[in-house]
Amino acid sequence: MKRRAVLRGALAAGMAGPGLAALTTTRNDIDAALASERTTDLDHWESTAERYGHGYHGQAPADVLWDLVAEFDDLKPLLTRPHRDADRSVLTHVTGQMAGMVAIVLHDLGQHRESHRWSATAARAAQESGDxxxxxxxxxxxxxxxxxxxxxxxxxxxxxxxxxxxxxxxxxxxxxxxxxxxxxxxxxxxxxxxxxxxxxxxxxxxxxxxxxxxxxxxxxxxxxxxxxxxxxxxxxxxxxxxxxxxxxxxxxxRTPSLMTRALITIDEAACRAHDGDRATAAALAARVYGDLPEAYRTGLTRTRTLALYRSLPHDTPGRMVLADTLSAAG
Missing domain, CATH: 1.25.40 (Serine Threonine Protein Phosphatase 5, Tetratricopeptide repeat)
Structure with a gap:
């Protein structure tokens, strides 16, 4: 009631004095509220998705996964709020990117069912974003x-x-x-x-x-x-x-890309086996898999190494060394 009286007085006085200040404050508050979601929330989330998009950078996949999941604790409340169409599109786009990255890490960790579920979530967000x-x-x-x-x-x-x-x-x-x-x-x-x-x-x-x-x-x-x-x-x-x-x-x-280097070497080992040099194949696979830190000896690297091991004839020199390496990591 007091503010209404002040504004009425300002109108009568030609928009001067305290009434103008009150109106200006209200307008500034609205502008700030309209801008805050873009400059504080959405811009932050766009930059967050971009930052995670650069990959592992030498971090263990499990650590990156937990960091991403923690980010979603802050992102989820934004999805339940009303937004302008353009801002909703940005928000769902970021959600699609980050859910897709969670799916990538889960895949690398061997959690393929959960990876599929996160991919479905990412696809829904991507569809809603229109991209x-x-x-x-x-x-x-x-x-x-x-x-x-x-x-x-x-x-x-x-x-x-x-x-x-x-x-x-x-x-x-x-x-x-x-x-x-x-x-x-x-x-x-x-x-x-x-x-x-x-x-x-x-x-x-x-x-x-x-x-x-x-x-x-x-x-x-x-x-x-x-x-x-x-x-x-x-x-x-x-x-x-x-x-x-x-x-x-x-x-x-890049040097820190432990998983990528390991997978390339396992491919090389498979080629050596195909070309008849099975002993070299077994030795290569045992060395690269055995040298991986424990956090990387799961999921995709283990699946590929195990597939190579199973493809080698039982009398392949070094096959038992590879079996022991897989057992020690299992």
């Missing part, structure tokens, strides 16, 4: 879960959905989707489709912008390109091309 490329990225990332855990046909279907969403215009999600499709078809024994997908990803990779080639989980850097092709060529039995991509990947891999 088809983000949705394609989520699906391509999700396709890696069945690919690495024994369901190549499911992976190929997801990767092809991602390719359809991304379209033919060069983009990081389009390149990733084609790379995962190449691997899935190679693992599934469909050589023709695998080679077609390899040709697609090579075409796309050549036309990416520097920003699209950024070395993040959202980009498609040349290093990741070679890592994916290493897997595709290894499963296709094209060991010469596989060795070339492995060498290129190692040369481009």
């Amino acid at each position: 088809r490329l983000l949705h394609a990225w989520v699906l391509a990332r999700e396709a890696m879960v069945p690919l690495n855990y024994g369901a190549a046909a499911v992976s190929a279907r997801l990767a092809d959905r991602a390719r359809h969403l991304a379209g033919s215009t060069p983009s990081a999600p389009a390149a990733l989707a084609s790379a995962v499709a190449a691997r899935a078809y190679a693992v599934g024994g469909d050589r023709q489709r695998a080679l077609e997908a390899v040709a697609d990803v090579e075409r796309l990779a050549e036309r990416l912008t520097p920003q699209q080639r950024a070395d993040t989980w959202f980009g498609y850097p040349l290093q990741k390109h070679h890592v994916h092709l290493s897997q595709a060529f290894t499963h296709l039995g094209e060991t010469r091309r596989a060795y070339e991509t492995q060498q290129a990947a190692v040369a481009l891999t």
Whole structure:
């Protein structure tokens, strides 16, 4: 009532004195409230997603997972508040990115069921944000879960959905989707489709912008390109091309990337086995897996090493050493 009286007096006096000050304060408060969500909350969350997008940086996957989950404790309340359409789109976009990163880490830790659930959450957020490329990225990332855990046909279907969403215009999600499709078809024994997908990803990779080639989980850097092709060529039995991509990947891999280096070496070991040098394959796998810190001897690295071990004949020199290394880490 007092403020109303002050404002009435200000109107009668031609908007001067205390009435003008009160109106200005109210307007400033509203402007601050309107701006606070963008400058304090949404900008913060966009930068948070960008920061996590740079990957592990030598941190153990489990540590990154718990940090991401802790961030969601603060992010969740924002999702229940009313927002302007543009801000809601930003918020769901960030949610899709961060949920997708949780799915990536869970996949690397071998928690494929939970990874699938987080991928579904990320896909819902991406759809709500209206960003088809983000949705394609989520699906391509999700396709890696069945690919690495024994369901190549499911992976190929997801990767092809991602390719359809991304379209033919060069983009990081389009390149990733084609790379995962190449691997899935190679693992599934469909050589023709695998080679077609390899040709697609090579075409796309050549036309990416520097920003699209950024070395993040959202980009498609040349290093990741070679890592994916290493897997595709290894499963296709094209060991010469596989060795070339492995060498290129190692040369481009940052020193702290323990998991990536280990997976590339396991690919090399699989190629050595394919070429008949099984003793070297067993020794390589035992060395790289045994040298990993305990936090990294789970999930994907263990799955790949175990698959190689099982593929080696029982009389392979060094096979028992590899078995002991796997048992000690298990």
